[in-house]
Amino acid sequence: MTTAPAAPAIKAKQRPGDRVFSTATVVSGSLILVTLAAVAIFLVAQALPAFTAEPTAFKGDAENFWQYVGPLVFGTIWAAALALLMAVPVAIGIALFISHYAPRRLAQALGYVIDLLAAVPSVVFGLWGITVLAPAVQPFYTSLTEWFGWFPLFAGPVSGTGRTILTVAIVLAVMILPIITALSREVFLQTPVLHEEAALALGATRWEMIKLAVLPFGRPGIISASMLGLGRALGETMVVAMVLSPAAVISFAVLQSQNPTTIAANIALNFPEAHDIGVNILIATGLILFVITLAVNMLARYIVERRKDFSGAN
Amino acid sequence: MSKRIEVNDLNVYYGSFRAVEGITLEIEPRTVTAFIGPSGCGKSTFLRTLNRMHEVIPGARVEGEVLIDGNNLYGPGVDPVLVRRQVGMVFQRPNPFPTMSIKENVLAGVRLNNRKLSKSDADDLVEKSLQGANLWNEVKDRLDRPGSGLSGGQQQRLCIARAIAVSPEVILMDEPCSALDPISTLAIEDLIEELKQEYTIVIVTHNMQQASRVSDKTAFFNIAGTGKPGKLIEYADTTTIFSNPTVKATEDYVSGRFG
Numbered sequence A: 001m002t003t004a005p006a007a008p009a010i011k012a013k014q015r016p017g018d019r020v021f022s023t024a025t026v027v028s029g030s031l032i033l034v035t036l037a038a039v040a041i042f043l044v045a046q047a048l049p050a051f052t053a054e055p056t057a058f059k060g061d062a063e064n065f066w067q068y069v070g071p072l073v074f075g076t077i078w079a080a081a082l083a084l085l086m087a088v089p090v091a092i093g094i095a096l097f098i099s100h101y102a103p104r105r106l107a108q109a110l111g112y113v114i115d116l117l118a119a120v121p122s123v124v125f126g127l128w129g130i131t132v133l134a135p136a137v138q139p140f141y142t143s144l145t146e147w148f149g150w151f152p153l154f155a156g157p158v159s160g161t162g163r164t165i166l167t168v169a170i171v172l173a174v175m176i177l178p179i180i181t182a183l184s185r186e187v188f189l190q191t192p193v194l195h196e197e198a199a200l201a202l203g204a205t206r207w208e209m210i211k212l213a214v215l216p217f218g219r220p221g222i223i224s225a226s227m228l229g230l231g232r233a234l235g236e237t238m239v240v241a242m243v244l245s246p247a248a249v250i251s252f253a254v255l256q257s258q259n260p261t262t263i264a265a266n267i268a269l270n271f272p273e274a275h276d277i278g279v280n281i282l283i284a285t286g287l288i289l290f291v292i293t294l295a296v297n298m299l300a301r302y303i304v305e306r307r308k309d310f311s312g313a314n
Numbered sequence B: 001m002s003k004r005i006e007v008n009d010l011n012v013y014y015g016s017f018r019a020v021e022g023i024t025l026e027i028e029p030r031t032v033t034a035f036i037g038p039s040g041c042g043k044s045t046f047l048r049t050l051n052r053m054h055e056v057i058p059g060a061r062v063e064g065e066v067l068i069d070g071n072n073l074y075g076p077g078v079d080p081v082l083v084r085r086q087v088g089m090v091f092q093r094p095n096p097f098p099t100m101s102i103k104e105n106v107l108a109g110v111r112l113n114n115r116k117l118s119k120s121d122a123d124d125l126v127e128k129s130l131q132g133a134n135l136w137n138e139v140k141d142r143l144d145r146p147g148s149g150l151s152g153g154q155q156q157r158l159c160i161a162r163a164i165a166v167s168p169e170v171i172l173m174d175e176p177c178s179a180l181d182p183i184s185t186l187a188i189e190d191l192i193e194e195l196k197q198e199y200t201i202v203i204v205t206h207n208m209q210q211a212s213r214v215s216d217k218t219a220f221f222n223i224a225g226t227g228k229p230g231k232l233i234e235y236a237d238t239t240t241i242f243s244n245p246t247v248k249a250t251e252d253y254v255s256g257r258f259g
Helices: A016-051 A065-101 A104-118 A122-148 A165-189 A193-201 A206-235 A238-243 A263-273 A277-306 B043-049 B080-086 B102-112 B119-132 B152-165 B182-195 B208-214 B238-243 B248-254
Strands: B005-014 B017-027 B032-036 B060-068 B087-090 B170-174 B200-204 B217-223 B230-237
Touching: A016 A277, A065 A104, A065 A165, A065 A206, A065 A263, A065 A277, A104 A165, A122 A165, A122 A238, A165 A206, A165 A238, A193 A206, A193 B087, A193 B152, A206 A277, A206 B102, A238 A263, A263 A277, B005 B043, B017 B043, B032 B043, B032 B208, B043 B170, B043 B200, B043 B217, B043 B230, B080 B087, B087 B152, B102 B119, B102 B152, B119 B152, B152 B170, B152 B182, B182 B200, B182 B208, B208 B238, B217 B238, B217 B248, B230 B238, B230 B248, B238 B248
Parallel strands: B017 B230, B032 B200, B032 B217, B087 B170, B170 B200
Antiparallel strands: B005 B017, B005 B060, B217 B230
């Protein structure tokens, strides 16, 4: 058997536009990796001394770094989770209202309001939390502890100022509401008309159509949006630092005056007076926050990925 | 199961634009009726008025009446949701719910009726519906796989199974084969022939051979020009329409001498 002589490889013509564009994308892609690596290296290098620091170096009663960071980790996740719990249902409701119920004019106006909410700086939310929200909800908290004090979350004694972790969570929920709403709305609007009609033609009411076609289609989007919101809530500094008077406790009670604070707020409050090993300790807590956020994002990816076969992308 | 459809002087509007004008026809139970005509002549619009699906488009409204066994679909107090449960629909492109398995897709409509199905009843219904859509043998080993993993023709038969699972009186098909290859088309046409035993079927098609193969009666729609409403030109037995139509426009259309 004879083989034909190998044909000379055909080389694609290199066009200047293509080269500029591909170089630009490669550079941008690498830049994000370099930035991330720089931050990660900084965090790890600066954090290392904290893990072996003397007990005297820590503020409060902590004996070592893990005891110090424990309540902070708890506070961070607890506040963010509460905020997410409140924000997600409302955000999905608003997004569905805008995408499937509201008349077009109203939907547009509402969309602008939501975007406006996203543009409010977090310091402003913090001020609002202290001066308006906290005093306003305090009487409500009092009755909550009176009526539902047997339920561990609402155990007394109630805070006299209303500046509790629940107030923080409400403010955080308001802050992350716009991003979750905006993203969910976009996803809901993308629902293929074909699927909506399929549901309607089977005799679905509007709500049943949403359950059959819109929500399943939007599920990955809702998860991604929630995770973005959660990421913002985890890292939010100003609101927590302004509203809470921190204590190093792990407590699920949301209405008492002793509240766990969050990592970000703790860094912001203590950094100005920190020196030497104190700085390393704060940076190490920052590293922990970094890890938590990374873990949350990976979890979200995993959840979305798990049902990939059913996403309709194939 | 199957019912007689009677349409009296039906006009369909989108806002102020009259899309379909003055349609009157009767469809006998257990027959296949084909709607043919050029694109934009209102045949799909008219088809969708038979289960009030046109109302999905904002501004769409109807004058006249559509009677199914004497009950006016547009009578006061008639719920479009209930109408659609009686009159099933199959669309131009297969549209199984992508997030559901094959089995869940078949049961989607039944679950809407809030009927609490026992597992064995559900399994029976899935098998019966898929058998009815000639799909059972191909998918019985993968009922829990996503419906979107099937081929186009299989997906369309899945949609038919989903429609017949709720035991409708009438099945509307809006160009059900236009996105399918000839083999899958043949499978659907065979299926229509079988479904005719139990259901009244109305099908919109651009394929004249298909109309002549599957239907008992054929309605030819046409428009005088863009911006004019579509009208029913001729409605008769399929053999008459294709061999001996009374209207010149029909003859021109079915013989390919159009325009």
